[in-house]
Amino acid sequence: MSLNGLFPIEKWMFSTRYVLDMLNEQDCAFLIGRQDIEKYKKGEMVFKEGMVPSGIYYIHSGKVKKYKKGPTEKEHIIYVANKGELIGYHAVLSEERHQDSAAVLEDSLISFIPKEDFIEVLQRSPQFAISLLKALSHEFTVFANNISAFADASAAERLAIALIIFREKSKLGLCYGEPIVINISRSDLAGIAGIAKENVIRLLKEFKSEGIIKTQGRKIWIQDIEKLVRRSNRN
The missing domain is CATH 1.10.10.10 (Winged helix-like DNA-binding domain superfamily/Winged helix DNA-binding domain)
Incomplete structure (x- = not known):
């Protein structure tokens, strides 16, 4: 059954899966098609909080949790990324260390995209850059909605x-x-x-x-x- 009219699911989901739709065939092949696909077992780390990023990741299949740990080592899962989504780009764009960790929830296929390739495509595809900016803006809305809803x-x-x-x-x-x-x-x-x-x-x-x-x-x-x-x- 669809959630249309029942629940505002768009307020709880990121939109990075649609960012790649802005790429032409050549740029998509450059960014995704020529990268190796790695197999990740359930529970395996993709990246850890505090690591210096050297690139981003594209999920071909499976699910990846993005989370932070509190003082008691309890995990707070910020988001679960799906097939077709990009992760790890926040740290690359901000030129900072990863502010959260990522691990796979189920066996997954993931490609690593070097930072240089990601930045190159961003620079030569204004549509991709604008779409990513919109996705980042929407993420802020999702986070604000989460904080507001879970507060009470x-x-x-x-x-x-x-x-x-x-x-x-x-x-x-x-x-x-x-x-x-x-x-x-x-x-x-x-x-x-x-x-x-x-x-x-x-x-x-x-x-x-x-x-x-x-x-x-x-x-x-x-x-x-x-x-x-x-x-x-x-x-």
Whole structure:
């Protein structure tokens, strides 16, 4: 079921997947097509907070979490990047060290793009540069929305929002009518929602008893998206 009219999903999703649409065939091949594709296993690091960036990354398949760790080493997941998205460009553009870390949530295929190649394409493609600037501006809107919404949201509302967002990300590449499976650990789900893992486990049982979801191991299926949206209190 579509979220149109139910939930403002665009306020919670980055738009870097559409940035590459601005590139002509030659520049796209230069930036993406000629780079090696590396296999990353679930849990493997892509880059770490504090590292000096030497390039950016393009996700061919899989999902990558961008996160920061607090004083207690608890992960706060800032964003989950999908197939077709770029990551790591903030540090390259600002000429600073990485301000967060990135690790794969599932087996993924990722290309490393040297900083020099990225900057060269930016300089010769004004459309690409403008599109990236728009994407960065939209990211600020997403972050502001997250801060505002989570500031006064209950644990149940936060988890509902996290499930809605991850459901949308899990739809990518599926055929019409194919079941949408959310495959994520309870720890990572807690990191996205910003609540304790114990609360995630308790609330998932609650959602299950209400007929909102069904689960099998770490897999989650949304049975009633309308009820979940009502639980999020963001419709």
